[in-house]
Amino acid sequence: MSGILDFFEQHIEIIYLLTFTIFLGFEVISKIPTVLHTPLMSASNAISGVVLIGAILVIRVTDPTDYFALIMATLGIILGTINLVGGFAVTGRMLEMFNKKKRKTR
């Protein structure tokens, strides 16, 4: 139990930030037209590639002789990058399709 209280005390700033961000998230994306469901999902999927940053931060403090950790962290970087780069690229491709069609018809 004291562990939980400690946690709150140590991370109070983060907890504030977390709470506000959750509200912000719901506000920002409250009303999405059906056309954009897939692009929004695929873009937000790309944004979860932000874990790449975490993978970079942990590999930078990893002991260079610890091969297991290095391999795992590198794998983390590769996977995070695929998620990030692939996600944005595929969303861009999808949105381009929407725009192209719009110009054609108007």
Place this chain on the structure above:
Amino acid sequence: MNIVLLNGVLFLASILLIIGLRKLSHPDSARNGNTLGAIALALGVLVALVYPLETQNNNYIFIVLGILAGSVIGLLAAKRVPMTAMPEMVSLFNGFGGLSAALISLVWLVNNNSEGSGSDLGIVLLNLFLGLVAFIGSMVAYGKLSGFLKDHHLKIPFSTVVNIVLLVIAIGLLFFLSYNGFLSTPQLALFSVLALVYGIVFVAPIGGADMPVVISTLNSLTGITAAVSGIITDNKLMLLGGVLVGSSGIILTLLMCEAMNRTFVNVIFGSFSSSKGTGAGAEGTAKEINTSDLAIQLAYSQRVCVIPGYGMAVAQAQKVIKEMEELLDDKDVEFKYAIHPVAGRMPGHMNVLLAEANVSYDKLLDLEDANAYLESTDVVIVVGANDVVNPSALDDPSSKIYGMPILDVSKSRSVVVLKRSMNPGYAGIQNPLFFKENAKMLFGDAKKSIELILSELKDV
């Protein structure tokens, strides 16, 4: 490097990310939004590369190689994937993100000799758990979407009970293991296996028709993992990005549930198993129509409406439907598409396919507009959709989909259902629509059938 400057860049990136996501929810600015988001994260990555840390082993060579490899794979995959395979692609990417987050936890533990305060270890274990669940869950979803995992392969007895018990054990273990301030390797392995098993049990029993809900839930889960990873590595941009993804995923999930008139809990636990078909009483003989009669009927209609479903994606019929639209347009027939929010296997699936075939989005009607439009439609063509046009949802309280808002095609003058056979749809529910007075069936592959209609139309 100046730490104030770096923090400033990170702050700027956070703002850009919020603006980017905001723009993504409007059709006109969505592309800019996507670009802004990408810029924001690129800035975040740059800052992470040079940010001063306590111990700086850097290991830049591994970072550079990892990013290069990941970029090449990601770009190639993004370029090559056909739009019909988008649900699979999104699941796959999502799973990678989840695994990456789990690996962050693992490496953190190695770096800290598996020691830390109870709350630190608790968060790291939580992240490991969420990351692994997101990973394995996405892989199961991928398997289901690409067809090599069928629902009946994944029958888990008492899945609801197993699900809850596993979750309780996992939470208990998380507190227990983090309490000591040290984790042994077997403990870590046990916890990881538990997370993986839970992930499978979580997704496996959810039926194919509920895939849009599953995909957006898993998406949200990866976002939450990213946010937790942000707490572990003390990076605000990760925290923000993760929470934004988490909330957008939750919003989409709830929208999808609403479109099926079911609660989230019902989708997760009351799994929509495929074998127990209801709809007894839906008996009778379905009338067939042939392509030449249909072509003539279409040519002399004023208003035609297509209702696409997953079957359109399977048959790759979107391009021929667009051709049909053009042909009928020349004959002054008004042609629209009615899109149900849960048609297909992911949110907005039909919109993407039709956009790929260059269908203009002012021709796409959403549920409400479509139902108003259907009242004055001469011919409705249902292409590979089933449950979203099932009238049981309106008038049969014993049906599993009773109460789900549907596209009410009975209001239109006539309905033609393009279908491969009389088998019930993915949800395993018989469809009384086929026996209605105004309905006719056109059996066969949707694409081939429409091609035949096209050649007949050219002669009319």
